[in-house]
Amino acid sequence: MKNLIVLKLITAVLILSIIFSLFSCMNEDRIEGPPVKLEDINGSYKGRLITVQGDFRTEKIIDFKVKKDTLTFPEFPIKEIVMAVVKDPIKTQNALTAMGKVKYNLKYTSVLNADKNWVELNFISKELELQIPVDGVTKKAIVTLVAKQKGYFAGLDHTLRFALAAEKITVNGTVLDPFEMVYYNFPYCIKN
Template sequence: MKNLIVLKVITVVLAVSIIFSLFSCMNEDRIDVPPVKLEDINGNYRGRLITVQGDLRNEKVIDFKVKKDSLTFQEFPVKEIVEKVVSDPVKVQAALTAMGKIKYKMNYTSVLNADKNWVELTFAPKTLELQIPVDGVIKKTLVTMEPKQKGYFVGLDYTLRFVFAAEKITVNGTELTPFEPITYNFPYCVKIN
């Protein structure tokens, strides 16, 4: 009988504490997200890039720059693209070395949300043109890039998020088939200045 009374008291105390915890959470003020301006997005960024093609997934850190209406990569990662054009791994590495750093620029338009605490970006990627050297021959490669969703610059932590994909590759006028799109996901990019 004593154990039953103790169990009932503990249950009542636990129930009351849960109820008070829930009410205290409901009464807390929401976190105020600081307002941003369209110009706040401009600057240099460092972000995590997750590249996905089918079951293959790679991650790396990449830097890029955002200006008024464009996003520019000074060293765009093209390894996955070159691997689709050149099948021999030794020749892939030789081609990447010969190509050097690949610059890529994407245009965008931006809109400030009604609360002025985040910016929505609509990307208009250009076709990426590559000259891939293989066995003394240059393979002219055109990569069609498409946005997968809108990008967002958030005022709470001044971070940028966006996703786009290489949807089609054409080599010397012939489209690669079958080809599974290569997705470039930037889930969290931090403004470094």
């Protein structure tokens, strides 16, 4: 009998703690922070880039600019893309050296959230065209870059977060198969 009373008491306490936990979590969805305007996102950024392709992962710092409705990468990271096309590490490095810096512009639309403390970015996918020199021949590669999720500019710390993926590569009109997607994650970008 005493065991049954103790069991009921423990169950009641557990149920009450779950209910209180759920109510406290309901208000945590709101991000607090100072108000921002759509123009606050404009500027030069330095961001942490995590590139993932299958089991391979690299990290580096990359610079880019945001102006009005465009993210401009003066030197977009293409090493994994070129490696997928060329396959040979030495030839890949030679092709990257010959290609130099590759500029990429990514268009977006933006909206403020209801509390006006962060900006949501919806990216407009644009293909990246590369001319990859290999063994005296130039291969035309069309890379389909997509945003799998929205980006965010937070008013609290004025940081930008977003992600892209190289979903498909077409080389001289033929879809590269097999191809493992390349993910470009920008988890934390700050204004210079």
